[in-house]
Amino acid sequence: MPGIKRTAAQTDGAVADSIHPSRKRRVDYSEADAQLAKTYNDLADEVPAVRLKAAGTLLKRLSAKSPSQVTFVDEALTRLVKGLCSGRKAARLGFSVALSEVLRLAFELAYEHHATELRLDAVTGKIVRLTEPEGKVSGQESREYLLGRRFALHTVLQSNVALVSTVSDAEWQNFLGAVAVLAKQKEWLRTECGAMLYEYLESANGSRLSSDRVQFLISALREQQLLRTPEGIALWLCIAKHWPEALPKDVWQKKDPLSSEELLQVKKIMQGSSTDESQDASIGKTSQSGTRQSQPSFAWRVVLMELFSRKEKLFRKFWEESVENGLFANSSSAERKALGLQVVCLALSTAPVAMLRTVLGPKTLHIIVNQRAEPGRYLYEAAKLPLNLVISRSKQEPAAAAQLFEVLVAQGVFDQNTKTKTIESILHQADTEALSEIVSTVSAQISRPAIESESQSEGRRRALADMLLSLVRARREPALLFTDEASTGSVSGLTIWLETLMRVLVEFGYCKPTLQPSPALSEGSRAVFRARLMSCLGLLMDQPPNDAVKASAFVAAELEATNIRFYRPISDQASQALSSAKESRDEMTSQKDSAALLGYKMLFDLSMLQVYNEEADSIEALQDLGATFQAAQAGSESATMLIELLLSFISKPSVLFRKLAEQVFSAFAGELTSESLQSLLDILQQKESLSGQQALFGQDGDDEADSEDDDGEDEDDVDAIDVDDMSDVELVNGEETNSAEPATSGESEDDSDGSSDAESGDDDVEGEDEEAIFDRKLADALGTAGMDEDSDEDGSDMDDEQMLALEPHLATIFSERKKDSGKKQDNKDAKENIVNFKNRVLDLLSIYVKGQYANVLAMDLVLPLTMLVRSTTSKPVAEKAFAVLKQYFEACNKHKTHPRPDEHEACLEVLAALHTEMALGGSKLHANACSRSSLFLSKVLVALDQGHYKRIAGMYADLQSEWYSDPKSRVQGSVFTEWTSWSLATRKQAQQK
Numbered sequence: 006m007p008g009i010k011r012t013a014a015q016t017d018g019a020v021a022d023s024i025h026p027s028r029k030r031r032v033d034y035s036e037a038d039a040q041l042a043k044t045y046n047d048l049a050d051e052v053p054a055v056r057l058k059a060a061g062t063l064l065k066r067l068s069a070k071s072p073s074q075v076t077f078v079d080e081a082l083t084r085l086v087k088g089l090c091s092g093r094k095a096a097r098l099g100f101s102v103a104l105s106e107v108l109r110l111a112f113e114l115a116y117e118h119h120a121t122e123l124r125l126d127a128v129t130g131k132i133v134r135l136t137e138p139e140g141k142v143s144g145q146e147s148r149e150y151l152l153g154r155r156f157a158l159h160t161v162l163q164s165n166v167a168l169v170s171t172v173s174d175a176e177w178q179n180f181l182g183a184v185a186v187l188a189k190q191k192e193w194l195r196t197e198c199g200a201m202l203y204e205y206l207e208s209a210n211g212s213r214l215s216s217d218r219v220q221f222l223i224s225a226l227r228e229q230q231l232l233r234t235p236e237g238i239a240l241w242l243c244i245a246k247h248w249p250e251a252l253p254k255d256v257w258q259k260k261d262p263l264s265s266e267e268l269l270q271v272k273k274i275m276q277g278s279s280t281d282e283s284q285d286a287s288i289g290k291t292s293q294s295g296t297r298q299s300q301p302s303f304a305w306r307v308v309l310m311e312l313f314s315r316k317e318k319l320f321r322k323f324w325e326e327s328v329e330n331g332l333f334a335n336s337s338s339a340e341r342k343a344l345g346l347q348v349v350c351l352a353l354s355t356a357p358v359a360m361l362r363t364v365l366g367p368k369t370l371h372i373i374v375n376q377r378a379e380p381g382r383y384l385y386e387a388a389k390l391p392l393n394l395v396i397s398r399s400k401q402e403p404a405a406a407a408q409l410f411e412v413l414v415a416q417g418v419f420d421q422n423t424k425t426k427t428i429e430s431i432l433h434q435a436d437t438e439a440l441s442e443i444v445s446t447v448s449a450q451i452s453r454p455a456i457e458s459e460s461q462s463e464g465r466r467r468a469l470a471d472m473l474l475s476l477v478r479a480r481r482e483p484a485l486l487f488t489d490e491a492s493t494g495s496v497s498g499l500t501i502w503l504e505t506l507m508r509v510l511v512e513f514g515y516c517k518p519t520l521q522p523s524p525a526l527s528e529g530s531r532a533v534f535r536a537r538l539m540s541c542l543g544l545l546m547d548q549p550p551n552d553a554v555k556a557s558a559f560v561a562a563e564l565e566a567t568n569i570r571f572y573r574p575i576s577d578q579a580s581q582a583l584s585s586a587k588e589s590r591d592e593m594t595s596q597k598d599s600a601a602l603l604g605y606k607m608l609f610d611l612s613m614l615q616v617y618n619e620e621a622d623s624i625e626a627l628q629d630l631g632a633t634f635q636a637a638q639a640g641s642e643s644a645t646m647l648i649e650l651l652l653s654f655i656s657k658p659s660v661l662f663r664k665l666a667e668q669v670f671s672a673f674a675g676e677l678t679s680e681s682l683q684s685l686l687d688i689l690q691q692k693e694s695l696s697g698q699q700a701l702f703g704q705d706g707d708d709e710a711d712s713e714d715d716d717g718e719d720e721d722d723v724d725a726i727d728v729d730d731m732s733d734v735e736l737v738n739g740e741e742t743n744s745a746e747p748a749t750s751g752e753s754e755d756d757s758d759g760s761s762d763a764e765s766g767d768d769d770v771e772g773e774d775e776e777a778i779f780d781r782k783l784a785d786a787l788g789t790a791g792m793d794e795d796s797d798e799d800g801s802d803m804d805d806e807q808m809l810a811l812e813p814h815l816a817t818i819f820s821e822r823k824k825d826s827g828k829k830q831d832n833k834d835a836k837e838n839i840v841n842f843k844n845r846v847l848d849l850l851s852i853y854v855k856g857q858y859a860n861v862l863a864m865d866l867v868l869p870l871t872m873l874v875r876s877t878t879s880k881p882v883a884e885k886a887f888a889v890l891k892q893y894f895e896a897c898n899k900h901k902t903h904p905r906p907d908e909h910e911a912c913l914e915v916l917a918a919l920h921t922e923m924a925l926g927g928s929k930l931h932a933n934a935c936s937r938s939s940l941f942l943s944k945v946l947v948a949l950d951q952g953h954y955k956r957i958a959g960m961y962a963d964l965q966s967e968w969y970s971d972p973k974s975r976v977q978g979s980v981f982t983e984w985t986s987w988s989l990a991t992r993k994q995a996q997q998k
Contacts, residue, residue, distance in 0.1 A: 090153030199236025543661030926975025
């Protein structure tokens, strides 16, 4: 009414009353649907936990009892099936999980509560209807719908509706018909549906199906002509294993597609070719695949696994027909060969060990090697996949390594051809049993390399010898090399494979093989086998002496046993020396093993090997060793003589003899005398030149050798060469191994100005002097020495008699020039030899100071090593000399034990000599060596008597005074700083005590 005002509550109530009831229901529905929409959206989330939570929420909502429950479930089925047709995010994964659970609920309502709209027939029809594209769609959209149907039908299987007894046979048959129709549409769908059915039949629930239900599957496949497809064969084999009574008789002979009578048909089917058109029309036929297979059907795995369980002959026949002569046929496309390589990968990962040789057949390996030859090949990367499987199989099953090795090694230098490390990896993975088979395979290949060309067979045998060396290098674990004689009954103490390997190298290196090799072994091949034997022994020298001696003893015994079959006769002198050495060696067997005795045993074994190798002076060395051993047995001092023998060993360019010398020296280090130690120091004091080499080895030199000593050879020419790097022909797969140790001194890093100022001469200047001398001699001979440079006279007015008279003079001049050039090269070679010899001696001294740091004799090394840092022309020698000093000082500090010499004055004289050495100057490394050596002696002297400090301080004061007054003094100022710091530190320590 006019003039009457309404309250707010009345106004709201009036508005609410004016809203139509249907509008209110729509608002209520939209609010509830918002939560449901979120649940469906979460089903497509990429996070698995979110998807599972959403599926649980949906199932909880649909499980609630209500009059509309069937309607809600039916609507959910529609929504979920449509969702499976979406490629969005993880929609298919989430919707599949939800649909599988909802279907279980739906079938429960259908068959227990009689909800006919949720029966299997209705659900199958709904799935087919909802996944049928409407109108004209793109190829990708059509694919999405077909995938959605496949996933939906898969969820029906996962719901286990087939096990529900109230599900009629007609409904189950209708469902299987829908699956078969889908499989018929596309080749990739056939694989998807076949895999889906096979997975279900092999599952725990699927295996509970009745034979009648399985027969309906056979009928559905037969109706759609899918039995003669790869997937049909896989399903047939599965049914034959669990329900053989369900199989019809008129499809395959003997009801077995893998029978020998059917292999030709199976080959065509597995390759995607059509079957024989004469086959029964009711069975149907497949057509040639028109699309590229990016990966093999799951049926390949099923067929291969079935064949693996049968006779090897059947598998070999199938593999040769289907893969070797099928997928890898010469006329096959690159795509088909790529498919074949994937099938090979399947077989390599699952085949029994005995069948691996068949898997890697000739054509398979030809494809792999051919495709890996160049990076630009179409299947270059694909061809590496089988090789990766070979390595993986060897790692997982070491027993398979021997079979795989045998197949690959027959292809020649396989790793080199394929640019991989396949064989090398197999050798790393093989167990002891496989190693024995591998060595036997190599031996057979050496004897019969299957190469007619003599030059090719020689290269092949060299590669096989390298392979044996690689095997020892790769498997140096003690458990793989040595056995316990007491528990195994082994006589040599070596494992069987190592015994066989050593015997192979001895057989082909020294003997007349029992089975004549073809082609015959050349002297070059024999030399390679002998060198590889030496290298193997060198590697085994790294083992503890009681193990290392087993290897050397075994080789010595083998050589003695095969002496009657030695491929060339041994001289009488060598035979007598070997016989005498054997007597000494046998004498040791009755004595208790000690470090020294083990050292002697190895020396005898390797010295005898040198005699068999017919090395220079080897007989004399073996005789000297026998005399030394007998002297030691009689109680005489034989250390000096033994050191001389060890020096002859380390002077050889051989890793084996260097390691042997180090082993033996370590055992005898405590028995060294001042005289024997001086033998080592004498080498360090030799000139690094031709005259030094002649003096060291007692060679007869020319009178002019001394004039060539300081020819100014470049330091870099020597530093870059280490004879050990080339010893024992240490070449494997064309690469040279490096056994040189790096410099151990950190202080030497800032020594950028070279290791010594003792280098003199300049190559360019020297070259000019030689040219000037040559020109002068030539001018004298021609009579043109006094001619002016601008004169036109060139001596061309000589007559024939004068020219003939000059000919002898010219020949003499050019001969002398050639001789001078040869001497220069000899000097360079001699310098390299001496430098390497000094390095080896320093290695021995490093062993000595490590174990004999408390021995007073070790102090005799301080001054010579310090002088060597300055005098050597090789920076590595200087660094190694300093490293030995440093190791000596640190060993004393670490063990808190210093030598205590009786003759203090002699020690002070050495200290004075060190101060004199400081004044000579040199590199920073030399100054550091002088300072540390001086402080070490000071510490020793002060520890003996505190009164020595005053005298030492006076020596430092005199040196500092000379340094201060002489601007040209070469003493480094850091020497005095370090002395002061040491004094302060020791004074503080004394006060704390």
